[in-house]
Amino acid sequence: xxxxxxxxxxxxxxxxxxxxxxxxxxxxxxxxxxxxxxxxxxxxxxxxxxxxxxxxxxxxxxxxxxxxxxxxxxxxxxxxxxxxxxxxxxxxxxxxxxxxxxxxxxxxxxxxxxxxxxxxxxxxxxxxxxxxxxxxxxxxxxxxx
Numbered sequence: 530x531x532x533x534x535x536x537x538x539x540x541x542x543x544x545x546x547x548x549x550x551x552x553x554x555x556x557x558x559x560x561x562x563x564x565x566x567x568x569x570x571x572x573x574x575x576x577x578x579x580x581x582x583x584x585x586x587x588x589x590x591x592x593x594x595x596x597x598x599x600x601x602x603x604x605x606x607x608x609x610x611x612x613x614x615x616x617x618x619x620x621x622x623x624x625x626x627x628x629x630x631x632x633x634x635x636x637x638x639x640x641x642x643x644x645x646x647x648x649x650x651x652x653x654x655x656x657x658x659x660x661x662x663x664x665x666x667x668x669x670x671x672x673x674x
Contacts, residue, residue, distance in 0.1 A: 551586035551597055551640040558583070561596075563624045568600050571614065576602045579611050584640050588647060588673065593620040597647075598628075599637050617647075633669060647671040 560581070568578060579601045588595040596618040601611045615631040635651035642648070648670050655665040 547642065547644055549586055549642045551584035551588070551642070553639075554583045554585055554596075556580075556582075561618075561625055563626070564596065564598060564618050564628075567616075567618070567625075567628055568598070571600075572602065575605050577605055579603045582637065584637070586640075586642060588617055588642055589619055590642075590673070595620045596625065597637070597640050597649075631671065635663070635667070638666060642673070645672060645674050647673055 560583075564583075568581065572578060581601070582599045584597040585594050586597075587593065588597065598616045598618055600614045600616070602614065603611045613633070613636060615633045615637070616628045617631065618625040619627040619629070621627070633649065633651060635653045638650040638652055640647060640649045648668060651667050651669060652663040653665045653667045654660075654663040658664050
């Protein structure tokens with residue numbers, strides 16, 4: 530029974546794990562002009578921006594809302610394929626002065642800041658999935674420090 534007081538003491542001295550779910554913004558929510566300008570600037574010459582999904586929360590821990598952005602691009606020549614790019618836009622005084630690209634292969638389902646990490650749940654294709662419909666999920670942890 531000596532182990533119990535040691536474990537209780539360790540738990541009492543450990544800082545609580547900070548967790549915050551990012552909130553998905555509706556497609557009708559106003560797009561900050563600097564985010565739209567940055568996304569447009571990132572397009573290749575043969576690409577068109579098809580749609581954007583955004584999640585908001587305090588990713589950097591400075592009490593200013595940041596945005597996680599997923600942008601879907603299609604080719605100017607048409608076709609039935611699109612590809613995704615992901616970014617963290619850092620909120621600052623009067624807007625979003627900086628952004629960082631993320632290397633993610635799949636579409637975002639949800640995101641949260643958990644302790645020192647951005648934890649993103651992504652949809653992914655299973656071997657038996659049709660090309661239209663990924664049914665699997667995976668979790669990506671991105672250190673924020």
